[in-house]
Amino acid sequence: MSIAETPQPSASAAQSLLDSIASRQCNVGVIGLGYVGLPLIDAFTSAGFSCTGFDVDATKVDSLLSGKSYIKHIGDDKITAWLDKKAFDATADMTRLGEPDVLLICVPTPLDDARDPDLRYVVGTCEAIAKSLRPGQLVVLESTTYPTTTRDVMVPILEQSGLKAGVDFFVAYSPEREDPGNPDFSAAGIPKVVGAISEESLEIAKKLYESAVAGVVPVSSCEVAEAAKVLENIYRAVNIALVNELKTIFDDMDIDVWEVINAAKTKPFGFQAFYPGPGLGGHCIPIDPFYLSWLARKQGLSARFIELAGEVNRAMPDYVISQSAKFLNEFQKPIHGSKICLLGVAYKKDVDDPRESPSFELMELLLELGADLTYSDPHVPNLPEMRHYDLPAMQSQELTPEFLSSQDAVLIATDHTDFDYESIVKHSPLVIDTRNATASVTDRTKIRKC
Template sequence: MHAELKQKIEDKKSIIGVIGLGYVGLPLISAFFNKGFKALGFDVDPAKVDALNAGKSYIKHINSKEVTDWRESGRFEATADASRMAEADVLLICVPTPLSDSRDPDLAYVEQTTESIAKTLRKGQLIILESTTYPTTTRDVMLPILEKSGLKAGDDFYLAYSPEREDPGNPDFTAAGIPKVVGGYDPTSLDLATTLYSQAIVKVVPVSSCEVAEACKILENTYRAVNIALVNELKTLFDRMGIDVWEVINAAKTKPFGFQAFYPGPGLGGHCIPIDPFYLTWLARKQGLTTRFIELAGEVNSRMPEYVITRLAEFLNENGKPIKGSKILLLGVAYKKDVDDPRESPSFVLMEELLRRGADLSYNDPHVPKLPKMRHHDLPAMESLELTPESLQEQDCVLIATDHSAYDYEFIVKHARMVLDTRNATVNVASEREKIYKA
């Protein structure tokens, strides 16, 4: 079976099933489709399935023309029917792995998906988890569920882990252009997973186990979280001292060795960096250890929205206004610039706190025309406010939370009464600097 599946992959005759048609799943489909594979997409959301089968994309960096091409080729179909998972030779799992209310890993989506696979699991299939998780998930959580089918991993089916690596909004890094780390349950599974990704990904990096691949993803994102926490903490200190942290970072990054620039902001967003370090602290507690360094970084980053609100209150106070009753326009609800992805965005924390304090709140985001429903945030239905001279002049403060390239910052500063900039977006605005405050 191993040789047969490997040959089928190399001949591009294997069907690639992708479970979870979101910001990770759709780029994966694109990567394999572009290399001649047939793809079958699975999602529990019928709206996503219907949109894709109609040739429409709901993700900015996968355009509708591309999805239309998939459909017209006859090599792609989306479905909500989990029983069709048996049709795929390879199943790539790209489902959410959020945190629970107590900040413990919530593997409900992974477990439910694995249960669905187990019901139709057949001999010769390759199952790969891509969702970000903690080390041992593939072996200790997925494997027992899959083997309830009566089939044995390494003999009847194959199992591997390969962490997703996406950088939404960065045109230099597509799913096909980012090296793939792969760990297998056994050497045969590793060989098949490496062969698979080698057909569509620029470089494959095999490692000795699923656990190493899982830990690699956690390291990558914890590294970023810790370094962002460092500059966030320095920002609060340097603000107190009247030093521009952005100028400090720009000076430091001229050093050609021993320094990598990270930038402060109003908090952490996205589906990885705010979450992954807590997976590691949870795992450490299970081992009877503490990860104080990582936990401290999480605390620093989690405090940043509160710091922004405090600075806003100070600056409004200087102008004789309280937050309560003030008209505040928040720019950007996506978690990073030039994307339409709002997951874990600190903007939602800012909005909740502003509403709690009685602000008259509105928002603008060219990539998010309607405020989406978020799992952990309770906000009223809102639509993006058009930026006009009149709408800007009506605001007591414009708060820049996400520095989208589409914004004309000269225009914004010109017409706003006051701008609170959390991203250094107004650095090149030449006039009316007295209106700009940093946080």
């Protein structure tokens, strides 16, 4: 259904919410206080709004209410500032969802064991909202999902409240755009794509985000906004798969793929550099493309590029382990019994976010082969429990000369800038580099790239 065909709410309800946004009197509720929700709260409190954070994890709520953050790039000082100016409250009580004027849904959208979309958190959140939904509220889904989710999944659940979407309350979709660890892009500095189910919903959502972020890109429907987010991540997944495949080919030809990419990116047009790695990580690229391929299969279509890219990227941890076995063999050592320290369990450098990190699969594979495994990550002091991996409790090791020299190999999985690569190479018998992190190290005799 297009915006023009959707029943419209009363002008007075829409204008009332627009006025409260303009005067910064409206309260913004953020559901899901993680790597998307907290930066959003920072953006809105910085713009003069008050925010209420909701999360089913009471330990997160207690931490925030005591002024303590659990996300590196949203420091304790920010949380304390929100509390001091009485611009922030947090709760695990979902009966309070009727209090805010706006509700932004920032919950996970993972894949299930069959690699199909798992919308249990979106569904559960919408069911909780429906119990206290009141006329005049704006509900915005920010979680990445497949096109039609907002209209076909979210709206029917919200309408179980007895209220009519587009008549009694407003609905929009605006996909999150977060780049954790990148100081050049905060939540407030990234333009937001916004689609909605009605003209008033779009106008209100546009005005809301314009008040707190760098710019708004309105589109004609929720479906366009949903598809735009999936496209952004498919673009990256496919191009990363391309360079990962090229890496395996060039390795066999004794050609340095990193040197090839650095040469190619000197072309000032028609080329954008993507880089290989030990596998895909983070909350977007390993997951979101499969939301669209699933939707395509439902409609009897194939998404060949997406599926092929997924196959290539999922194969990279196995490739890294096979190459590591080859490198250890140069020293007459098998993986079984070898002391191997994996550097970095965060999914990207200089962050504390381990979601979907390929490091966990590397660790699981190494343990299955009998390695004496340790890890080091300055941003992740204790190995977190992960849903899909069964790993023992571990603590990050300090990379002293004595520790490094006691290892048979050091495997660089995440290229944190905090690592002293000169020292690592100097004191380690063998360094296996999946990220080109050792490019500037002078002595390269003990370095093997894969």
